[in-house]
Structure formats: structure tokens, C-alpha cells
Amino acid sequence: EVQLVESGGDLVQPGGSLRLSCAASGFTFSSFYMTWVRQAPGKGLEWVATIKEDGGEKYYVDSVKGRFTISRDNAKNSLYLQMNSLRAEDTAIYYCARHIDLWGRGTLVTVTS
Amino acid sequence: EIVLTQSPDFQSVTPKEKVTITCRASQSIGSSLHWYQQKPGQSPKLLIKYSSQSISGVPSRFSGSGSGTDFTLTINSLEAEDAAAYFCHQTGSLPRTFGQGTKLEIK
Numbered sequence: 001e002v003q004l005v006e007s008g009g010d011l012v013q014p015g016g017s018l019r020l021s022c023a024a025s026g027f028t029f030s031s032f033y034m035t036w037v038r039q040a041p042g043k044g045l046e047w048v049a050t051i052k053e054d055g056g057e058k059y060y061v062d063s064v065k066g067r068f069t070i071s072r073d074n075a076k077n078s079l080y081l082q083m084n085s086l087r088a089e090d091t092a093i094y095y096c097a098r099h100i101d102l103w104g105r106g107t108l109v110t111v112t113s
Numbered sequence: 114e115i116v117l118t119q120s121p122d123f124q125s126v127t128p129k130e131k132v133t134i135t136c137r138a139s140q141s142i143g144s145s146l147h148w149y150q151q152k153p154g155q156s157p158k159l160l161i162k163y164s165s166q167s168i169s170g171v172p173s174r175f176s177g178s179g180s181g182t183d184f185t186l187t188i189n190s191l192e193a194e195d196a197a198a199y200f201c202h203q204t205g206s207l208p209r210t211f212g213q214g215t216k217l218e219i220k
Contacts, residue, residue, distance in 0.1 A: 035209075045149075045157065045200055047209040061208045095156055100147050100204060101168070103156040 002026035004096045009107030016086050020107060022079040022096030030054075030074040033099045036081050038092035039106075048094070049081065063089075086111045115140050117201050119212035127220045132188040134215045136201035141181045145205030148177055148186045151214075152197045160199075161186065193219050 008020040020036070036048040049060045049070040058070050069082040079096055086109075093106040116139040126132055136146065144164040149157035159168050161177035164184055174189040188195055196219040201212040 044214045045151075045202070045211040047202075047211065050209065059207050059209075100162060100202070101159045103158075105156050 002102065004098060004102060004104035006094065006096050006104045006107040009094065009109045011110045011112065012086055013113050014087060014111055016111070017082070017084045018086065018109060020081040020083065020094055020096075020109070022081075022104060024077045024079065024096075024098070027098070027102075029072075029077040034070075034072060034079045035097045035099070036070060036079075037095045037097055037103075038090075038109075039095070040089075040092045043092075046092075051079070083109070088112060114208055115142060115203055115206050115210055117203055117210055117212035119199075119201055119215050121215060122213065123216045123218070125218040125220055126191055128191055128193055130191050132191055132195075132217065134186045134188075134199055134201075136179075136184040136186070136212050138182045138184070138203060140206070142203045142205030144180050145203055146177075146179065146184045147202045147204065148175075149200045149202060150195075150197045151200065157200065188217075191217075191219070195219065 005023045012018050035050040038046050038048050051058045051070045055072050067085045071080045088111050091111045093108050095106045096104040118137045120135050146164050148161040150160050151157045160171050160175050164179050165177045176187045178185050199215045
């Protein structure tokens, strides 16, 4: 089955760190750009980061530059998002997406003291 | 940053009605505009890619058009199951951005 499954979401204090993972299956993971998108509770969608097929190029929204790092392991069919210096405004469901067409169910990150 | 502005923000419609949602980009993005449907508690589902390309498994009542800065999602003969939020998304320029969303309520 073609799917993406996120994990790693948790409750964390401001200034803390978290690493999200996304396991891909049912397709050739190494052939696709991969993206993280987030959605704050009751709000719209916000693009967070994208990584090229070979991991050679990475792109970020300004609000996470220097704090978040997107990476991938094509041998493990996995996408990651390392999140450091977390802020309350990073609270959201984080979705993993294959380019534009396939999304996971998301994982909830809550940043609160 | 390219700002995508959707209209309307909210619409209450009756079944079988035709619905049009527009998405206006602050700069030209060619045809790199995609439409998603999101129901409560679910992840977004791709309806239309690259302005007008249909997606396998998506009902034919959903169609898209436009290029440059003005885009339209049309739902012909609305069904009750179409109650959802709809988002446009551009991949023509970094940072990628989304419209604010349009919530469709079925009367």
C-alpha cells in the first residue's frame, strides 16, 4: 500500500527539541521531493520545508530557518524533521507529503510550559 | 513571498448547486497551482494538480482552470460529502505557500 506514516510528535517545553520521522512505503521513495507541512489547531496549512530526491538541496520557510533541519535516508525510505529551539507558535499537526500528491495522517507537536 | 488569496472564506450551499472558489496569486506562478480538500480530522487530499490536471479517483465534478495569477476550482452538482475546507497551494516559487482556505457548508 502506498502510504506515509509520521511519528515523533509530543508535548515539549519552549526551547526544547524534537525529531519527527516519516516512513514511506509502496513507492520509490528516492524518486520524489519530500515536504513537511504543518497546521496549527483550527488554522490553515503552512509549508515548512522541502528536500530534493537525493537530499542535496533543502528549502525552508523563514520562520524555521536555523531551527529546523529536514533530512532523508533513502535506504530506509524515511524522511525526518529535526526541530530545535521550539516555540509555542510551532504547535501544530505536522504532515509529511510526497511532492504534492500524497500526505500522511500527521503527528501532533505541542509546545507549552 | 507569493500570497494566495482565496474567495470566499465561507460558503453555504445546497446539494446539486455549482460552486466556484477562486485563488488569486500576488505574482504569476504559471500553472503551478494545486487544489486540496480537507475534511475535519483528516489530512488534505489532492483534487486538482497544475491548475487543471485531474487526479485519479477524484470525482469528475471537480475541475480547475486558470494560469498566471487567477485560478478557479469548480464543483459541479455539489454533493453532501463535499462539505469540507478547500485550499489552493503554489509550488511555482519559494517559499511555497497556501491560500487561507474556503470552508464549504452544505445546507
